[in-house]
Amino acid sequence: MQENPSSSPFERRMESYQTQDSNDLHQLWRPREEDLEKLYRVPLGLTNEQLVEKLQLFSGEGEEKTLFVWVNRDLLGYRFLFWLTGMVLKEKQDGDVEHANKLEIIRDWVIESVVKIDRFLVRRVKQAEEKLKSLIQDYDSFKTSPEKKLLQITGQSEMDFVCLWVVVYTAVIAWKLRAAQTESSATHPSSIVVSECRHLLEQKDVFQRKTPKGLKLVAQLFDRSIEELNPRLKTLGDTDIREIGRLMTILELLPADPYRLLCRIACNLYDGAILLQYGVENYQIGSVRFGLDPYSFDSESKIPKLNNPFITIGK
Structure with a gap:
């Protein structure tokens, strides 16, 4: 200090x-x-x-x-x-x-x-949503050169890229939820664009260099259980943990359900890493509040609490 x-x-x-x-x-x-x-x-x-x-x-x-x-x-x-x-x-x-x-x-x-x-973050996320929407609306053009089209909308600043990353992975969640309800969703142009954007973000060096390490770990949880990532959480560096925490603070601002689910993923990773490495549990893992005024306090919160998947580690 x-x-x-x-x-x-x-x-x-x-x-x-x-x-x-x-x-x-x-x-x-x-x-x-x-x-x-x-x-x-x-x-x-x-x-x-x-x-x-x-x-x-x-x-x-x-x-x-x-x-x-x-x-x-x-x-x-x-x-x-x-x-x-x-x-x-x-x-x-x-x-x-x-x-x-x-x-x-x-x-x-x-x-x-x-x-x-x-104060500018919500606006930036909305702008990122519009950018992704523009790719979907220009589906035929996107199919011919997806990497070039995605690169054109990544923005100039670090936060612009992070906001676009947030929107893409939130869209992945939204389409996963829809896929559980209808088989045709996988072939919908929007779903195809979103899936291809995710693939490019994870596979192309030009995007991987822009992606903070903490966000890369969050992306891995889409296809694995959190228990599978426990060994990684035990060895995460402080910088990576902080990046996951920073992502959490962005997602807390966004009320839509897919953003809430992505926030839940980030919170579980962050809380798990802190518990495993420091033995500190400030919040029951999975207890995430959304869209509430921090000036108010509800001691009888209706937000569901998940079982802590880390509590038995080492026992």
Whole structure:
């Protein structure tokens, strides 16, 4: 943590993000600057209570708070904000208003920073949906040169590509669901385009170089059980885990059912890796809330909880 903000390179770095569109923090998948990581990064494997302690110790002001949240965005998702809101209400119910107010201040500045970071994401996902739709509508042309057509819509920034990746794999889920209902869906032009896009993303170097490693692992779960990936989760690097967590925070913003299912996959992988490597279980695996206001808290959530597939590992 940075005890003396005046000695921080924050202002120089933030200025570069604001003035150069290609390096704007809203367009970057994760920080590129090593000194930003050293100044602001919180380690993986903390309990939620320990994460709150780190937030309480942070002394930055103004836009520096936004950068702190951005560097740690994978840790500060909506599940954490729901948990923190629950803690605020619990402290108030227990009569510790002073502590509740302190937690509320932390929650509010984290939410404010999250909104700044995520404000363009939903729009970008919608734009990616339109791009994929354009390929489907131009089906005959796509068939003649699928790789070229897909490359044309990948976008310039890291986040543009990630949003397109999200849309393609969400469409894969949607067509898998439809295939369970009707046999003809596999031969539908939309299904063919989506399947070919997925194949290209996974097989062609030009797309693989753009795909974060954490997303590649999420893609593997489409064809394997999560138990099959347990050995991989035990050895995942922190960067890969963080990328899965960052994907989670994007999917939390999107209410449609296929996005929810993709979010469930990412959450299970992320929580599983944290449990296997750090022994920490902040959330019951599979308990994912969607489309809810983090300012509200429902202790009797109707969201179904899945059995924890990692709980018997090592026993």
